[in-house]
Amino acid sequence: MIKLSNLVFGAVACFFLVLFIAGTNAFGVASSYNENTSPFMVYPGMESSVELRLQNMIGNEDVKVSATLTDGAGIASMQTEEYDLPFGVKGVPVIVSILIPEGVSPGTSYSVTVHFESVADGETGGVGLGIGTDYRFKVIVAEEPQEQPAVDETTTSGSFAIWWIIGAIVVILVIWWIIKSSKKTPKATSKKRR
Amino acid sequence: MENLKIVYAGTFLLVLIVLMISFASAGVGDWFRQITGRATANADANVTLTGDNEVIIYIWNSTLTGTVVDPNSGSYLTIRFNVTVTDLDGSADINTTSIRSNFTRAGEPLRENNTCEEGPTFGDSINFTCAIDMWYFDEPGVWNISVSATDFGTGTIVLNDSTQFTYGTLNEVVASLSLISFGSVSQGEVNQSSSNDPLILNNTGNVDFTNISINASDLIGETTPSDYIAVANLSVSNSTSGSDGSARDECLTTTLNGVTASTLINRTNYVQVINTTLSRGNLSLNDGTAQEDIYFCIRTVPTGIVSQAYSTAASGNWVVNTA
Numbered sequence: 001m002i003k004l005s006n007l008v009f010g011a012v013a014c015f016f017l018v019l020f021i022a023g024t025n026a027f028g029v030a031s032s033y034n035e036n037t038s039p040f041m042v043y044p045g046m047e048s049s050v051e052l053r054l055q056n057m058i059g060n061e062d063v064k065v066s067a068t069l070t071d072g073a074g075i076a077s078m079q080t081e082e083y084d085l086p087f088g089v090k091g092v093p094v095i096v097s098i099l100i101p102e103g104v105s106p107g108t109s110y111s112v113t114v115h116f117e118s119v120a121d122g123e124t125g126g127v128g129l130g131i132g133t134d135y136r137f138k139v140i141v142a143e144e145p146q147e148q149p150a151v152d153e154t155t156t157s158g159s160f161a162i163w164w165i166i167g168a169i170v171v172i173l174v175i176w177w178i179i180k181s182s183k184k185t186p187k188a189t190s191k192k193r194r
Numbered sequence: 195m196e197n198l199k200i201v202y203a204g205t206f207l208l209v210l211i212v213l214m215i216s217f218a219s220a221g222v223g224d225w226f227r228q229i230t231g232r233a234t235a236n237a238d239a240n241v242t243l244t245g246d247n248e249v250i251i252y253i254w255n256s257t258l259t260g261t262v263v264d265p266n267s268g269s270y271l272t273i274r275f276n277v278t279v280t281d282l283d284g285s286a287d288i289n290t291t292s293i294r295s296n297f298t299r300a301g302e303p304l305r306e307n308n309t310c311e312e313g314p315t316f317g318d319s320i321n322f323t324c325a326i327d328m329w330y331f332d333e334p335g336v337w338n339i340s341v342s343a344t345d346f347g348t349g350t351i352v353l354n355d356s357t358q359f360t361y362g363t364l365n366e367v368v369a370s371l372s373l374i375s376f377g378s379v380s381q382g383e384v385n386q387s388s389s390n391d392p393l394i395l396n397n398t399g400n401v402d403f404t405n406i407s408i409n410a411s412d413l414i415g416e417t418t419p420s421d422y423i424a425v426a427n428l429s430v431s432n433s434t435s436g437s438d439g440s441a442r443d444e445c446l447t448t449t450l451n452g453v454t455a456s457t458l459i460n461r462t463n464y465v466q467v468i469n470t471t472l473s474r475g476n477l478s479l480n481d482g483t484a485q486e487d488i489y490f491c492i493r494t495v496p497t498g499i500v501s502q503a504y505s506t507a508a509s510g511n512w513v514v515n516t517a
Contacts, residue, residue: 028366028399030264037335038360057267058368058398091264116365117513124416125503127374127490128511129393132409133365136517 027063027085028055029094029116029135039109039138045102050076052114052135054092056085064119067094071113075100075139082119098139106143111136249288249345251354252278263328264362268398268477270327273297273359277310279343280319288320292344292351295324297337297359305332310341331400331474331484334363364399367472367516374490381497385445392434392487395514396477403472403516406432406486407464408456411509419508421499424460427492431455432470434489444489455491464515472516488514 030053033040040050056063068080078096085092096114117132254276265271277295281287296306305326313321324341340355370393377389397403408430415421431444433453446455456465467488475484506512 026267026366026368026398028267028364030362030364030399032263032360032362034334034363034401037333038363053264055264055267055364055366057269058366090266113517115515117515118511120511122505122507122510123373124505124507125373125375126505127413128506129369129372129374130511130513131367131369132513132515133367134515134517135365137363 026056026058026131027065027116027118028057029053029114029133030055031135031137033137035111035136035138039140040098041140041142042098042100043144044100044104044106044141046098046100048098050096050098050112050137050139052094052096053090054083054085054094054116055090056087057090060087062086065116066119068115069096069113070115070134071111073110073112073139075110076112078114100139100141104141106141108141110139112139248281248348248350249343249352250280250282251341251343251352252280253339253341253354253357254278263359265328265330265332265334265364265400267364267366268330268368268396270329272325272327274323274325275339275359276313277322277324277341277343278319279322281345281347282318283345283347285315285318285320287345287347289344289346290320290322293322293324293341294343295326295339295341297326297328297339299333299335299337299361302333302337305329305337328361329476330364330366330398331476332361333474334361334400337361361400363401365401365516366397366399367403367514368396368398369514370394370396376490376492379492379495381495381499381501383495384493385441386492386495387434387442387444388490391444391489393490393514395472395486395488395516397472397474397484398477400474402474405466405515405517406470406472406488407466407515407517408458409461409464409513409515410458411461411506411512413504413506414508415500416503416505416507418500418502421502421504423492423496423499423504425458426460427494427496428458429455429491429493430458430465430467431489431491432467432486434487442489442491445491445493447493464513 031051032038033050042048054065063085064082065085066080066082067078069076069078076096076098078094083092083094094114096112114135115132116135118130120128120130122128263271263273277293279288279293290312293310294306294308295310296304298304305328307324307326310322310324313323336358337360338355339357339359340353342351342353344351371390374388374393375390376386379386395406410425410428412425413423429444429446431446431454433443435443443453444455446453448454454468456468458465470486472486473484477484
């Protein structure tokens with residue numbers, strides 16, 4: 001029943017969406033990183049990249065989209081390119097390279113912006129409209145984790161074993177001493193009785 | 195005397211054992227695990243309640259980790275993940291209809307599924323596949339995964355809520371129009387609103403936009419390109435009702451009752467449509483949520499230009515930008 005109501009809700013929602021967005025002109029830009037809830041974490045001197053992903057899931061038309069880095073904050077770079085997005089496609093990658101200089105203090109934050117816009121010939125008969133969007137994500141410099149000193153496992157386990165052996169020997173000696181002591185005591189008692 | 199010796203010896207042995215353990219263990223828990231041979235660390239969460247007969251739930255969040263979880267534009271995305279439920283009393287003791295799963299994030303609605311699909315049984319365990327729909331307007335970021343199950347023997351509901359996944363960010367706005375028209379206008383006419391606006395912008399992603407701007411261009415004559423309507427004659431607003439009784443809001447040249455229109459400029463810069471925001475939300479509420487309307491106006495039709503069609507065919511489409 002719950003599944004059915006979910007299905008009904010989904011169908012109704014999709015119906016309304018179709019009504020709202022008839023005659024559409026759209027594309028989407030997705031990523032695992034953004035400027036508020038999911039920053040991209042890097043270390044000083046680190047070279048990395050952020051993948052933005054294009055999708056064209058609404059409107060039933062193919063679109064062409066241009067991508068331009070409008071604010072690289074001195075750490076980001078990318079090629080300005082155009083991407084063909086056939087209708088229904090999702091996950092077309094746009095790569096933004098990130099290079100953090102050595103010596104940057106942990107906690108330093110950068111805001112990177114990539115501008116996307118639809119590419120089309122001008123329309124006759126009026127004002128042709130295209131869609132653009134600025135995708136922003138934050139890059140935060142984190143403290144590089146300290147390298148753990150290499151642990152010689154052979155030595156560690158070896159010394160561990162030695163301690164166990166020494167311990168075992170001591171335990172055996174103590175038990176032997178207790179037994180020996182307890183055997184001596186009754187003899188002394190019996191002599192006294194005589 | 196004999197008893198005293200035994201007490202001394204016992205104390206000595208105890209101290210010795212404690213000393214030996216301190217060389218290799220971080221605590222009593224580690225010491226216990228060393229003796230039992232149990233693992234001291236596990237990448238995935240594993241919840242076991244006290245008692246042998248209750249179920250153990252194992253969420254295979256690795257089925258989500260490392261995968262792309264991007265929202266679907268204007269729709270839902272079904273996210274599947276695997277769960278293993280184990281009962282040491284045997285798999286037959288697992289209540290297979292009791293599996294519940296949900297995704298939660300502070301301030302966001304619950305996303306849940308109460309019917310995880312039963313998969314194969316192996317030994318004391320049964321695999322289940324849970325599928326939860328996430329909507330395009332759900333907030334990006336870290337979401338918590340919770341799974342609960344119970345058994346017939348104890349009836350105890352065991353909850354595992356120690357795993358998470360990251361829901362992606364989606365910037366997407368869908369425009370209702372691809373062409374704005376003004377119909378037929380005459381030279382010298384003023385305050386001519388578009389004949390087919392508003393342009394409705396629908397936020398079909400999960401980002402809150404605070405700035406809607408337009409990069410515009412002159413309208414060039416289609417037959418006599420030397421004649422044109424300068425874009426500075428055009429203006430935009432997110433309001434249309436006539437605030438002063440004569441001109442519509444999108445045609446205003448000054449702020450009136452808090453309403454104003456923005457004058458467009460030719461290509462050099464984006465012009466912000468004042469007072470516009472476009473928050474994420476459920477469009478199917480049909481109450482203006484996640485929507486913004488834009489209205490267009492020709493404030494003055496220039497004189498001395500040829501009567502012909504004027505358009506952006508030669509100057510290029512305008513771009514409505516969201517940021």
